[in-house]
Amino acid sequence: MASVFKDEAFFLPAEHTYSLLPFRFIRLDSDRYVAVNEVGESRVLLRHELELFVKKRLPQTSSLYFALKASHFVEDNDSDIAPDLLTLKVRSKRARIARFTSLHMFVVTLRCNHSCRYCQVSRQSEDRSAYDMTEATADKALDFTFRSPAPAIKIEFQGGEPLLNFDLIKYIVLAAEGRNTVEKRDLVFVIATNLSFLTDEILNFCRDHAILISTSLDGPEDLHNANRPKPGNDSYQVTIDGIRRAREALGVDQVSALMTTTKASLLRVTEIVDEYVKQGFKGIFLRNLSPYGFAIKTRYFNAYDSDNWLNFYRRGLDYILELNQQGCAFTEFYTATILQKMLTPYETGFVNLRSPAGIGIAGIIFNYNGEVYPSDEARMKAEMGDKIFCMGNLTTESYEQMMLSSALLTPLEDSVAESVPMCEECAFLPYCGSDPDYHYATQQDFVGHKALSGFCKKNMGIFRYIIHKLEDNPEARQILESWVNW
Amino acid sequence: MNGVVRDGDKFVLSVDTRVYSLEAVKKTAYKFAAATSIILQPRKDEIVRVLFNFAGVHGRSDPEGVISDFCNELLDQDLREIIKRETAPIRNLILAHAFSRSSLVENNEV
Numbered sequence: 001m002a003s004v005f006k007d008e009a010f011f012l013p014a015e016h017t018y019s020l021l022p023f024r025f026i027r028l029d030s031d032r033y034v035a036v037n038e039v040g041e042s043r044v045l046l047r048h049e050l051e052l053f054v055k056k057r058l059p060q061t062s063s064l065y066f067a068l069k070a071s072h073f074v075e076d077n078d079s080d081i082a083p084d085l086l087t088l089k090v091r092s093k094r095a096r097i098a099r100f101t102s103l104h105m106f107v108v109t110l111r112c113n114h115s116c117r118y119c120q121v122s123r124q125s126e127d128r129s130a131y132d133m134t135e136a137t138a139d140k141a142l143d144f145t146f147r148s149p150a151p152a153i154k155i156e157f158q159g160g161e162p163l164l165n166f167d168l169i170k171y172i173v174l175a176a177e178g179r180n181t182v183e184k185r186d187l188v189f190v191i192a193t194n195l196s197f198l199t200d201e202i203l204n205f206c207r208d209h210a211i212l213i214s215t216s217l218d219g220p221e222d223l224h225n226a227n228r229p230k231p232g233n234d235s236y237q238v239t240i241d242g243i244r245r246a247r248e249a250l251g252v253d254q255v256s257a258l259m260t261t262t263k264a265s266l267l268r269v270t271e272i273v274d275e276y277v278k279q280g281f282k283g284i285f286l287r288n289l290s291p292y293g294f295a296i297k298t299r300y301f302n303a304y305d306s307d308n309w310l311n312f313y314r315r316g317l318d319y320i321l322e323l324n325q326q327g328c329a330f331t332e333f334y335t336a337t338i339l340q341k342m343l344t345p346y347e348t349g350f351v352n353l354r355s356p357a358g359i360g361i362a363g364i365i366f367n368y369n370g371e372v373y374p375s376d377e378a379r380m381k382a383e384m385g386d387k388i389f390c391m392g393n394l395t396t397e398s399y400e401q402m403m404l405s406s407a408l409l410t411p412l413e414d415s416v417a418e419s420v421p422m423c424e425e426c427a428f429l430p431y432c433g434s435d436p437d438y439h440y441a442t443q444q445d446f447v448g449h450k451a452l453s454g455f456c457k458k459n460m461g462i463f464r465y466i467i468h469k470l471e472d473n474p475e476a477r478q479i480l481e482s483w484v485n486w
Numbered sequence: 487m488n489g490v491v492r493d494g495d496k497f498v499l500s501v502d503t504r505v506y507s508l509e510a511v512k513k514t515a516y517k518f519a520a521a522t523s524i525i526l527q528p529r530k531d532e533i534v535r536v537l538f539n540f541a542g543v544h545g546r547s548d549p550e551g552v553i554s555d556f557c558n559e560l561l562d563q564d565l566r567e568i569i570k571r572e573t574a575p576i577r578n579l580i581l582a583h584a585f586s587r588s589s590l591v592e593n594n595e596v
Contacts, residue, residue: 020569022577027562038580054565083580090584421516425566451519 018076026427039089040430041071089345102150103363109165114230133368140394141366147399152186163197195242203249217257219272269316283331306457324479336483353433355417360408370394377437411436411446422450428463495541510563
């Protein structure tokens with residue numbers, strides 16, 4: 001009598017009935033590879049698993065197959081929805097491009113009271129008013145700012161020490177708020193300051209206009225003072241007092257700090273993190289030196305290489321994860337930015353991890369003299385005598401002339417990572433970006449040879465380290481996932 | 487190391503282009519610029535000679551390790567070509583669809 005049941009083979013999928021969807025892969029370690037699709041979804045797999053999958057020999061009943069299918073690496077007869085879902089995610093990831101240039105930086109003065117050895121801006125003495133921005137220049141910069149199609153606009157005041165020209169900051173804030181009654185943008189102000197010149201009048205104005213304060217804190221007192229010398233050698237105490245006063249006046253969340261890693265910092269990452277915890281910050285951005293401004297002149301940039309910095313970063317991240325395991329909620333912000341790209345369909349606004357590059361279309365900077373640059377780094381390079389990135393001057397060129405200038409469009413077009421050798425096939429491309437400033441500074445080329453690039457080496461090292469943590473350490477994964485805005 | 491001939495600081499690896507495409511060999515060579523300098527020399531048959539030079543700035547590299555990694559990367563490039571060949575049409579379709587009806591396209595049309 002014939003069985004009422006079909007043979008087992010009837011229920012198994014026919015061989016080779018799946019199609020690959022676009023993805024890239026890269027070696028993760030000696031045994032494993034990581035495959036990443038067009039929108040950053042990833043799977044870690046062994047070499048032979050990768051080969052079986054690509055050559056259509058991976059059983060369609062295997063858990064790996066289902067995992068790859070769930071992450072849109074494959075479509076088969078059961079479902080053809082994956083390309084549509086990928087399309088939507090690509091569109092979400094790229095949505096920022098149409099809303100370009102949200103960050104506008106105003107260099108209201110080049111004057112500064114500090115003489116930091118790594119300072120990325122050529123600074124002048126305090127009494128040289130020739131290096132202050134004028135109201136007329138500020139008005140033209142505001143005209144430019146509100147030409148941006150971005151619904152959210154951040155105006156950041158930089159220097160030098162911007163509080164040395166606080167009258168102009170007040171002028172710009174009031175003028176921008178006036179324009180915004182019509183423009184209706186989501187307008188935010190930030191002052192990047194060393195806090196030396198903080199007064200009650202300044203704090204009251206900041207409170208009344210919801211202005212954020214961003215300052216520099218390089219670590220414990222001796223390290224901070226060594227990195228950031230000023231007359232009186234009291235930079236640390238001035239900073240700590242300023243943070244306290246600003247928090248009291250504006251609220252704890254209105255004040256943030258940034259650190260810069262010097263050679264003296266390399267063996268002290270736990271102390272630096274401890275200092276941030278002690279001062280009540282909720283996280284830290286472990287930031288390496290950039291090859292610009294005084295960091296080059298004083299040879300500070302060459303004081304350590306990518307390997308040195310990666311060791312610093314790894315020890316720092318491990319320590320921060322330990323702190324979290326002990327109940328201290330604390331975030332490493334660069335890692336959090338990358339996790340956002342790895343684990344969500346949303347792109348971040350971080351300037352240096354975008355393709356097309358963030359220059360000009362993520363942020364733009366108005367120098368004190370009216371010159372317009374597509375990034376702070378480009379402005380620093382100009383202060384050293386190379387104006388290759390100068391888009392024009394507010395007094396002589398229009399918005400259209402500057403935004404369509406070859407100074408902006410050539411590095412943007414040349415460096416699109418999807419068409420750059422090595423980047424175009426790199427699995428980490430959806431997490432990374434292009435940095436024409438960096439590669440021009442180090443290789444005199446907007447694209448740069450990525451096999452020789454410190455930017456590439458640093459970011460690849462970080463991506464691999466984060467993926468290792470996510471894959472191999474469930475407790476770390478739980479903490480890292482808590483850093484992401486879902 | 488099998489298939490590799492040594493000549494002083496130089497090592498020669500012969501690659502059959504019936505197995506690996508010339509593009510895969512070139513892409514692999516490009517990736518190793520930090521560890522060695524490479525010259526590709528075609529022969530009359532379908533063999534490409536990959537000439538590794540470890541002199542000068544590359545004197546500290548481990549030649550056997552570098553060439554071994556080169557061979558592994560060549561295998562990876564071969565796999566990448568299969569993926570690229572199969573997925574290029576759907577990738578183009580996804581990207582075209584993703585950017586369609588976006589303000590970027592509309593602006594360009596204006």
